[in-house]
Amino acid sequence: MAVTLPLALDVEHMGFRYPGNSEVSFSNLNLKITKGERFGLFGPNGAGKTTLISLMTGLLTADEGHIKLLGHEVGKQNSEVNKLFGFVPxxxxxxxxxxxxxxxxxxxxxxxxxxxxxxxxxxxxxxxxxxxxxxxxxxxxxxxxxxxxxxxxxxxxxxPQVIFLDEPTVGVDVQTRHAIIDYLMELNKSGTTLVYTSHQLSEAEGLCEQVALIDGGKIIAQDNLDKLLKDHKQESLETMFLNLTGKDIRN
Structure with missing residues (x-):
């Protein structure tokens, strides 16, 4: 009998588009992040990472579907939800x-x-x-x-029980990067869920257990990092990233 683990985040059938924009940013998106995970969300520029984090933290409101953070509907119980998460932009x-x-x-x-x-x-x-x-x-x-x-x-x-981290070590020296990552690992050991996004993919490999690659508003790969690398026959997150999203420069 399968054991159902408690969820930190549950995004189900979520749809969103920016007002006045004919292009759909997200359509029927599903994402589950287990409580206590170190979860990495990666994608090229313009893939939708920042928009998704803004939706999960209530800065933006989904047009359809739902987003729940520790069982609370994001956007409908803001004062209660805001105490549960931290955001490091x-x-x-x-x-x-x-x-x-x-x-x-x-x-x-x-x-x-x-x-x-x-x-x-x-x-x-x-x-x-x-x-x-x-x-x-x-x-x-x-x-x-x-x-x-x-x-x-x-x-x-x-x-907070869940921390969203958007490029938390960009532009810092090696010592500061290690200090920040070490502290985040300690927080995670105490049960804090980390939702992390960065272009520092080598750093991400040491921090993240589960990863999702996003491109064009869709999740194109999601699983345990070691399993993804094995399934895609890649040696690193960076080579898998380039293999799945291409080498063209994004603006």
Whole structure:
């Protein structure tokens, strides 16, 4: 008898198109992400990755079908759903003129945390992510890698059960990349579901257990990474990616 694992995300028969755009972005899309997985979503530019993440986080609303996050309908119970997930976008999502402490105080309060919890989580995250020495300095003076770590801290301050990560290590040095990935792995060990997208495919191989390749608004391959590589007779995620999506440059 098959065991049904609890789902972090359940996208079923989902359809969406941007208003005024005759092209269908998604039609009858189905995607299931098991709770506690490290899930990678990959595709070329314009494939629909950012749109799909925006739909799964409620920034966009599906035209048909449904999206459930930990059993809650996305878009219909926003205040409840927003507490369950964290989002670490590719663009920096903080106030440059504020310090890490001030940013975390603001976003912690926005997430509904009380002051003692915000202080505890701020101290904890700044220590883990190597930012304690600059906790009271303006973020606008930070290097790119330091800003990435502030971005991550904001996304996880409320201890979300699911974290969406859009290019979390883009433009950082090797040390910062390792620090971010190591912390994400620790979060996953504690049960946090990771939904990750990046063009750093070699990095993704070490992080992701399950992957989905998306192109033209459709999932063209999805499974355990090792099984996909074996089935497609490929040695790496990058070679499989090029084999399935082609080598033409996308804009």
């Amino acid at each position: 590719q663009d920096f999502s903080f106030y440059q003129e504020l310090s890490p402490v001030e940013n975390l105080e603001f976003f912690g309060a926005w997430s509904g945390l009380d002051k003692p919890t915000i202080k505890q989580r701020t101290d904890e995250l700044l220590t883990i992510l190597g930012l304690d020495d600059v906790r009271n300095k303006q973020v606008e003076r930070f290097s790119g890698g330091m800003k990435r770590r502030v971005n991550l801290a904001i996304g996880v301050i409320h201890k």
